[in-house]
Amino acid sequence: MKTTLILGASPNPERYANKATLMLSEKGHEVFPVGLREGLIGEHEILTNTPVVKNVDTVTLYLGPKNQPQYYDYILKQIHPNRIIFNPGTENEELVKLAQAQGIETEIACTLVLLSIGNY
16 A cells, blocks of 8 residues: 655545545555645544655645645655656646656546546
8 A cells, every 4th residue: 555645635525635535545545634724634634834754655736836836845855755646737847847857756647536446
């Protein structure tokens, strides 16, 4: 199972980041939801700021491109995952290039779809 950091997590059950956190957890993945505000997604506490999380396989993004630059160092240097998933609406060519230059796999896809078809 893959340790996943969900960047842009929200306690709002209508948000896709919330749904992805729950689905990842249900499928047995260790999840670390990170958002702007504290709260809960199921039993998972939403972490704020730039929490230290070790051995992250995947960062799945739920932040629009204009809100991503403040997290570049956090994602690329502190977390340094094996891959970054750019969910619909989060596509960012600049971050893709920066990640790939550091050997981080990038994928433009929907985490929920990947999980539902068994390709996560």
